[in-house]
Amino acid sequence: MSSTTLSVSKISVRNLTIRYGSFTALSDVSLEIPPNQVFGIIGPANSGKTSFLNAINRMDMMRSNMQVTGSVHFNGVDVRSWRNVYALRSKIGVVFPLPVGLPLSIYDNVALSPRLRGLTDKTQIDEIVERSLRRAALWDEVKDRLTSLGSLLSGGQQQRLTIARALSQDPEVLMLDEFSIAVDPVTTMRIEDVLKELKQQMTVILVTNLVQQANRLADQTAFFLDGRCVEVGETRALFDGQVRDQRTNDYIEGRFG
């Protein structure tokens, strides 16, 4: 879809700085996220990973004290120049650290996004719901109780429901923010398998606190520390010890953080 734009990057970030009042969450980060890849972001808590994601889909608008400078280009267009941020957000799926099952039925949770876009045809919505739930590896477990409340599912199921909901809008980019915090290891593995397949169709940004998760999934990995992007590189190279900054190696090896 984006082949006609000038940049080959799906998302290109230049000199991004994010402040909350006098606190600087992210300073002067520049990086390129190519399409159809899993782009991993690792780093200890408070290193600015979540703020980085919020700047991409313009969630700073919800937080009055979040100031963003620098630029984020999505498909070669500055996200600040999108007048209709809702359209921008509908191209970017988000999965939060803790699963958010909206207090609607399982079906309505997944059907929410298509309905927001004005889709009313029942068979079309049915199709989207089933496809999204299948892609999130949840369909078989919930197909007989689609009308029961989404918030009653178990933690791992709710997280897959969140992923299904994000996928229901056919996003061009899927951003996952430490999705495995509240998920058991078996479910985590299933979701990781899903992500490996999804990158054929979309760009995945995977923020994770599990270094090995980045190793398993990410094509490229960025290491954030104290609001700075210390290093970006091919995941395999980084994990083979080919680092420019010793701190990256220390973090990957678990010597701090």
Added chain:
Amino acid sequence: MASQLSSQTDNASAGDLRNQDWYLDKFFQSIMFLCGISAILFVLGIFIFVFKEGSGFIIHQLDWAEFFLSPKWRPTSATQATYGTFAMVAGTAAVTVISMAIALPFSFGAAIFIAEFARGKTREWLKVIIEMLAAIPSVVWGFIGLMIMNPLIIDTFDVPIGLNVLNSGIILGLMAAPIITSIAEDAFKAVPDTYREAAEALGATKWQVVYKVILPAAKNGLLSAALLGIGRAFGETMAVLMASGHALTVPTSVFDSIRALTATIAAELGETPVGSDHYQALFAIGIFLFSITFVINMTADFIVRGIKNQ
């Protein structure tokens, strides 16, 4: 102070030392306990009193069919006294319906604006002003109904009298609105922010977030807000007495004057001989009102508790 002296007296009985602090502590505990249960005592006391005053009439003389179905309230007739409350019930219900038709859209709209759209100073000021609205005494509302709304309705709709269902409905609606607004706002605030973020991340506009996510999530709280508003409208006395015309008719249009259950008690109780049939019949109305508002409030309470347990 005293404890320092007494603690030095006898080490052997230190475990059983009841010094001033100990007595003070017990004293305040008992006071707090009394304050805590006083609400229960008062409610129970009022219930027993009202029931005792009306019970003789209810048990021995009350014709249930007449009480609920007859529109004729003629307690002072020497030959054939009748005690029918139907006209008053219909009048009160009509006023309540009108007041809710006015109060609910306004209050929910105001609550949505305060909770979801307004920020900073706007929000704080709005909340303060709405609370001020709740503090206006009901007799002032009645005065507005009598002196401002009455001529306004007569002029606008070209009707002979402006003290009617419409007038008291509007007044009651304005009176109930602040309460409904603040409870509804609480219900919106109880919806976790993660829901809003999740919906916004899906590309929902502010209004879509409210409509598709916040309203369904807050619906129990809104229902209980509406019920408490209804309870308020049903039980209000002075404002309705002044704005409704106080005429005993079963209303067929919003321009009919009516007489409310509450207003009947307020207007007649002072003039009846204590213990007479009329006196006891008024207490029967009191019990009836008490039961209605009790049921409404309990329902609202159970709904609210349902939210908290979710």
